[in-house]
Amino acid sequence: MVTVNLDSPPGRETLRGISPRGTAAVSNGKAFSQLTIWMLAVRDQRDRAAFSALFDHLAPRLKGFVIRSGASSALAEEIVQDVMLTIWRKASQFDPHRAQASAWIYQIARNRHIDIVRKEHRPVPDELGEDPGLEPDASQILGLEQEAEQLKLAIQQLQPDQKEMIEKAYLGELTHQEISSRTGLPLGTVKSRIRLGLGRLRKELKGLR
Amino acid sequence: MPAITHHIPDAMIAAYAAGSLPHAFAMVVASHLSYCRDCQAALGAHQSAGGALLETAQSEELSPGMKASVMAMLDEPAMPEPVYDARGIYPGPVMQALKGGAPRWRTLGMGVKQNILYEGDGGSARLLYIPAGQAVPDHSHNGLELTLVLQGSFSDETGRFGVGDVEIGDEDLEHTPVADAGDPCICLAATDAPLRFNALMPRLLQPLFRI
Numbered sequence: 001m002v003t004v005n006l007d008s009p010p011g012r013e014t015l016r017g018i019s020p021r022g023t024a025a026v027s028n029g030k031a032f033s034q035l036t037i038w039m040l041a042v043r044d045q046r047d048r049a050a051f052s053a054l055f056d057h058l059a060p061r062l063k064g065f066v067i068r069s070g071a072s073s074a075l076a077e078e079i080v081q082d083v084m085l086t087i088w089r090k091a092s093q094f095d096p097h098r099a100q101a102s103a104w105i106y107q108i109a110r111n112r113h114i115d116i117v118r119k120e121h122r123p124v125p126d127e128l129g130e131d132p133g134l135e136p137d138a139s140q141i142l143g144l145e146q147e148a149e150q151l152k153l154a155i156q157q158l159q160p161d162q163k164e165m166i167e168k169a170y171l172g173e174l175t176h177q178e179i180s181s182r183t184g185l186p187l188g189t190v191k192s193r194i195r196l197g198l199g200r201l202r203k204e205l206k207g208l209r
Numbered sequence: 210m211p212a213i214t215h216h217i218p219d220a221m222i223a224a225y226a227a228g229s230l231p232h233a234f235a236m237v238v239a240s241h242l243s244y245c246r247d248c249q250a251a252l253g254a255h256q257s258a259g260g261a262l263l264e265t266a267q268s269e270e271l272s273p274g275m276k277a278s279v280m281a282m283l284d285e286p287a288m289p290e291p292v293y294d295a296r297g298i299y300p301g302p303v304m305q306a307l308k309g310g311a312p313r314w315r316t317l318g319m320g321v322k323q324n325i326l327y328e329g330d331g332g333s334a335r336l337l338y339i340p341a342g343q344a345v346p347d348h349s350h351n352g353l354e355l356t357l358v359l360q361g362s363f364s365d366e367t368g369r370f371g372v373g374d375v376e377i378g379d380e381d382l383e384h385t386p387v388a389d390a391g392d393p394c395i396c397l398a399a400t401d402a403p404l405r406f407n408a409l410m411p412r413l414l415q416p417l418f419r420i
């Protein structure tokens with residue numbers, strides 16, 4: 001398994017966009033997730049071996065995820081193929097400071113699913129760029145990765161019916177009225193708390209510099 | 210960046226991420242997100258939740274040969290997708306609906322103009338042009354309506370709406386929006402109700418049109 005340790009970054013190419021100062025700020029032995037490392041290798045080196053590993057890890061999960069939304073096996077595979085190719089082609093847009101690899105891939109998967117089924121092009125927001133005054137650094141990446149870990153734990157601890165409701169919401173099977181009227185969205189609380197905490201942490205770090 | 214005080218409700222941002230919002234509403238949400246860092250952070254949080262669900266999903270076996278065919282396609286040139294950047298007062302999602310062109314206004318009377326951007330099963334979206342000081346007459350809602358200000362501002366009983374602000378109206382909202390002094394107010398409005406008026410409406414009925 002490839003691991004990237006922030007104490008000994010393997011090179012600027014792999015960790016593009018991470019300032020040396022940011023690297024130092026979090027040099028406490030924490031490493032990026034495997035998914036992020038593969039994505040960075042695909043993005044920066046166009047690394048086919050990394051893409052192949054990413055495929056093996058992701059494609060079967062993606063297929064399972066899409067099937068949960070009621071798609072047939074054939075449609076699910078069409079979507080998975082499309083999503084995997086989109087990941088390869090749009091890898092340059094992946095920025096771990098802004099979104100975890102899994103979050104970025106989730107949005108691609110939903111967008112491609114809708115584009116394929118509805119034959120409509122999904123409207124996507126303009127990029128706003130970094131919050132002025134908040135320099136991108138590795139602590140942001142690690143903060144997002146921690147968020148992802150906590151979310152995964154939270155999901156694993158859900159009751160089966162709660163998990164089903166959450167899945168329905170994020171697989172596009174609930175209207176926004178249903179989402180707001182169901183109490184079955186405990187993730188709502190978890191995620192915002194983490195996200196707000198992250199923003200505050202960043203501001204505090206900035207104040208220390 | 211405008212100071213935004215009226216945002217998209219969180220459940221609607223979750224539905225946008227998941228793709229369950231009707232197209233016309235998705236257009237307004239994506240346009241608001243083009244102005245609003247707070248709502249982009251909320252979207253990011255929902256994408257993270259979706260990503261965590263994806264990572265914990267039960268795997269399904271793939272057809273043999275599928276991986277090989279994807280690997281073989283990596284070098285194929287991708288079909289170029291049109292990219293619509295923001296232009297002037299119009300954010301990218303509006304430029305996409307305008308297919309990169311300028312709005313083609315149709316007069317509705319009393320200086321009010323519209324350009325229908327989208328009409329489909331799930332609703333419709335249009336640009337509205339309201340001259341300063343002009344009230345939108347007999348304003349009532351049938352279903353849900355989202356109105357995002359792109360230029361100027363309007364005010365009603367519930368408050369003032371400037372660039373980037375979204376007003377969410379339903380059957381229960383009774384109000385009389387008036388475009389504020391200054392530049393004409395240009396809005397992106399989406400509704401899930403059928404369109405109630407169009408440019409072919411007889412002139413006599415125009416003062417009664419409902420938005």
Ligand SMILES: [Zn+2]
Binds near residue numbers: 215247249
């Ligand atoms: Zn907002």
